[in-house]
Amino acid sequence: MNYILPGAPWLVAHRSMLCIDKPYKITLNNCDYVIWQNAKGEIYALENVCPHMQAPLSNGWICKEHNSITCPFHALEFDGKGRLIKDGEVKGEPIAKSLNLIIQDDLIWTYGNFEPRLPIPSLISEKTKGLSFLGIAGDTTIQAEFLQCIKVNYDFNHQNGVHHDTFRIKDNPVESFEKDGYYAKVVQTFLREDNTMQELFQNPSLMTFPKKIKNQLVYNFPSTTLFKAEVPLGEILQFFILYPETENQTRTFVLLYANWRNPIINVPGFGDLIKRSLLQSTAKIVEQDSKAVESLYPQQKPKIRLPKEEIMSYVEGLYHEW
Template structure:
């Protein structure tokens, strides 16, 4: 998993730190049928057992090397669609339909991966050692004062392009129809071996301070510019941002290969300003939270589509002329590049 010497010199060829938790799927995407995913060139199959627990195995039947994700879940096992061989959650072959009475299933176990289901997502750990850290915390997911919207990012580009896009708040110029902020000015940066915090001063289009304020997500005419602190943070390998007191966004990354990245963007709208709402029964507040889930979907999808177009153009430009380097003025980009290199090379 450690990049070669040549890769260490080129951020666009950089590998990943395998000793981290990555998000490979939303919980909703894994139901009764197995789902195949890829995390940094490693095909993985996810399936639920009879208790609803997620299992993560190498997506390969050791018999003929076909994908187990083509098969189906039977009880607590996954069955290969080719010959009907079955494997348990521990990766052991437990059944072959045409074994004779004196035969036992072959000892041809396949690799398993530590897996967690948290905050509506499936997290995978592909490091060789047992994980000694936890997935990124997302306390707003269950908090009754935050309304969530989820969008998927799937781009044919190296993950570094996406991380740089997320850290660069000067590109609000791109999002003329969807932007939540404008006039960003970088104030200062803090940096450690695994984290970068960039603090911007900006003008926000949204203010969630009255009961009708959430309608600003739908009607542009109701928006009014006002100053807000805009903070973006890269906690390797994921990202989050806050815009004033009203909005928080997470981006959970799944690098697929050197030229493909998948990620989940979670946008939270805060209801903290509505103190009367906090006094209502818990059941009703849960109803409101669930009923408003996805309320910012149109805006989020619009932002993602515009960003992906630019990111993929950057990737193509790099592939056509890898020796060219851009003229970067945002110091936050240099900071996240240093962190990505430290994490990938050191591990």
């Protein structure tokens, strides 16, 4: 089996994505897993296959009394370590394989049971101290290989193409590009045209965006891209997350945070309106990126080079040198 970047840390979920005592299925590197959270906030994960007749455990249910997951086929129960539970008692050694998780605050990381090759990045926890968590947006599967998806996140030339119709970006000059191993940083400015009244009505968050937006892009290879924008209301932080489901499928979602500085955000109803609109706008960004990647023809050697495109060569090099 061809594993993608074995030993890399993958952020597979935020705690808010898990309902209490409900199975949550993920796919990572060609293997399905089921994750669940109990009322105490404890989180467990097993391979999503019953060791009896290979039924998907995610189709089953959580037994609150035993803190176990129940197979939907024969109602067999397994605890978070994969041990069979019978008559309320643990029986023998684990027979269902567990997935090792690393929980940091509300972030759920895993190495997919491979030996770690990189530490869990601290980018999210460091950049979000004291900020408001707005929610999750764009949780979807992209029908494309992981390398193509990550290259889009590192491609800061695509903004005025893929996202032009939404944000009316006419240019996005790059001021600086720094790289240090698996970490990189870009400082960039968006120059926007005016939105129509219809566009503003459909997407009220556009009213908070000036015609010139100062941005930072911070990268922790391979899973995390931070997009931080300065707007009149304060700072908006979007963490674009990627992990490989299969060789040809990539999972993505975005964690959205804000550092509001303008008191107008506290006007009753206004803050909720902006929050909903920002989440919708972020989901639209993910949709546009996904469609752009999925529509690409098989890769050939480029006959054109764009300014500051070396960051894509940089991330491609990291991927192939892994």
